[in-house]
Amino acid sequence: MRPSIRVATSAVGTLVTVALATGCSSSNEAPEATATASQAAPEGSAKEAAAKPSAAAAKTPLVAVGKAGAYTAEDSATKVKTKMEITLNGVKYVGPSEINTTTKPRGQYIVLTLTVKNVGSAEGGFHPYGLMKWEDGQTAEQEASTLETTDAGQDVDATYRPGQSVTGDVVLDVPRKGGRVNFYDGLGAASLTFKLPSA
Template identity: 35%
Template sequence: MAAVAMTSAVAVGCSSGDTGDTADPAPSVSAPVEPVVEESAEPVEEEPSSAAPSPGPTLSMGGSAEFQSDDEGAGTTTLKVTVASAKYVTPADINTETQPSGEYVLLNLTVKNTGTKPAAFYSTGVSWESDAEAARVATTYGGAFNDASRLSTTYKPGQSATGTLVLDVGAKGGSLTFFRDSARVEPAVTVKLPK
């Protein structure tokens, strides 16, 4: 905390010649008092600018987890994600000639709003990474086998949907991270893929 000290200056009238007067010297004049701010030696604690987002729960096949969602502006509520299965497929398995940059994986999951307010789930913009490869977007393949548009929606309390995502991941294994928000800032849940 800063301390304030008060200072003042006094000027006394003088004469260079001797007038022979024995009277009191001229009256003193005081300068205005100005505050002086001194820095405190005590450190000032600052609030952290922003905490790192929580990574969210990590699921294996057959696992379920709940996470808090507040992206819809309706207030915080709870979504539950259950991962039923993951299966690697060839382009022929999903009726496409488009080759993946890594591997196609069919991820079957259920999303349910177990909270008391509407909440959005985002099945696009999913991030994939492994011990050997840095995080990258797991591209959502838009063929007939993909239920991304059904799963990426706003769920009212009690509503749920089950569907399969077709994702292009870098390789077998690794993990997929789904986010709480469309800006992909806060992780919601991570799914460990089989090798």
């Protein structure tokens, strides 16, 4: 091979090698830079998310006697949502004879008189049994539901069409007077919290 061709071939080979090496090194750096940038973005967004309260972590409405609170009810089968409003009309601590039962409470019977209304645009239910839990500053949540009923009002455990409402009693068995009762419509945070009087 003539020296001029050998030099030209060698120069082309060197250029190809340099181009490939440069391409490889820049392509190696780009993914690392991209990976670093993409890793940094979630950390930044996680910090931002921690600093800002999310809509999902909205505060549970606290309902006192004479007040109403609203929440979004979701049908577990159809996933249809509607807005329900519950008014706490009254709270009364009672003994077994006052609710026509011979069953002694584990703690203290309490009657919540509620007005439940569907203020949304789709059918929705209010089903308190097994979904009402009592707590206070000293005691963790305790199941408070009972099968006891009163003779007053109607049965609030029902499915409501838009605009329908029912007023009736829910009898609970709480460890002691005071505290609060949390109502859970779903698996997340409590939908409503009812503040109970201490006497």
